[in-house]
Amino acid sequence: MRKGDQTRERILLRAARVFNEKGYTGASLADIMKATGLEKGGIYNHFESKEKLALEAFDYSLQMIGKRFERNLSGKTHAADRLLGVVAVFDGYVEDPPVPGGCPVMNTAIDSDDGNPALRKRARQAMDWWRGLIVRTVAKGVERGELRRGADPEEVASLMISTVEGGIMMSKLYGDPVHVRRALGHLRRHIEKDLRA
């Protein structure tokens, strides 16, 4: 990796955390300078604006989360196992987060309404990807007889994402992983008892 690329990568890694912890509006250039150990010019050398940096840092965070999805879905073909794999992505998510500060998609969803609209659009696309993954898994699973006939792909997607994200929020508020753990436990039982054919 060229030295310039290494610096770029380091800025993204550190900025992803700052934006995720402080929010788009709350994260100042001074915070990012402090986190990266670079001067203003050193940052603007690689990213033309705070907005552009925030977008790339968000994509960087998604890549980190994407790796956990890959790891947990790899080799799983049965729809119920794939749904359990999605749940497993969030085991240890609070204790050992891909990017500190909680879920970047939720953080952006909740972030002040006068935040970065391009970032909001990106968060919606990330959520579309996640919903799409669950919707396709459930639809195929029903088709193949791996899941029960009544399983509604869109309902399962809304439920799984809501329960996981709300659990992360509670665990973040209390600084205690027990809430997300209980949420994941419920989803596992729901998949085994109500969804698996």
Place this chain on the structure above:
Amino acid sequence: MRKGDQTRERILLRAARVFNEKGYTGASLADIMKATGLEKGGIYNHFESKEKLALEAFDYSLQMIGKRFERNLSGKTHAADRLLGVVAVFDGYVEDPPVPGGCPVMNTAIDSDDGNPALRKRARQAMDWWRGLIVRTVAKGVERGELRRGADPEEVASLMISTVEGGIMMSKLYGDPVHVRRALGHLRRHIEKDLRA
């Protein structure tokens, strides 16, 4: 109501919305001046600091939500009906929110970590209240034979709150109430099928 009290009330009503929509850090005094139509002095006449105003505005929001809890729990004694009443609090929550901007407890939980620590403490207390309500309802319900023996009060509390809050978050991100509606539907089925004795 005295004129001074009316002004105070009006500031709280408007400031509650501003803080809930923009977050503690994101809401500026200028935003609050604009929302209330008052000058700086007019606001500081009633509240000694932004921090104090934010705390009182948060309590005001909780009162608004508390009224919905009262309305939906009133007259219900059976534990399963009380749990369904808690779910019903969030019917129409996105379309007709007690305070615009989503759930103030979730917003504060997600708000930047350098936000107001006193506000964070208050959000935790509000969450304790909500959890306590569900925990006591489930414990009593099991004791009275209204709910199944296996129902775990703390688990039901974490699950119900996670699912509702995550649903509100998704609906906020998409501007579409369908996600919270699906989340509430799941909780209703869970209460009837898995919890009611």
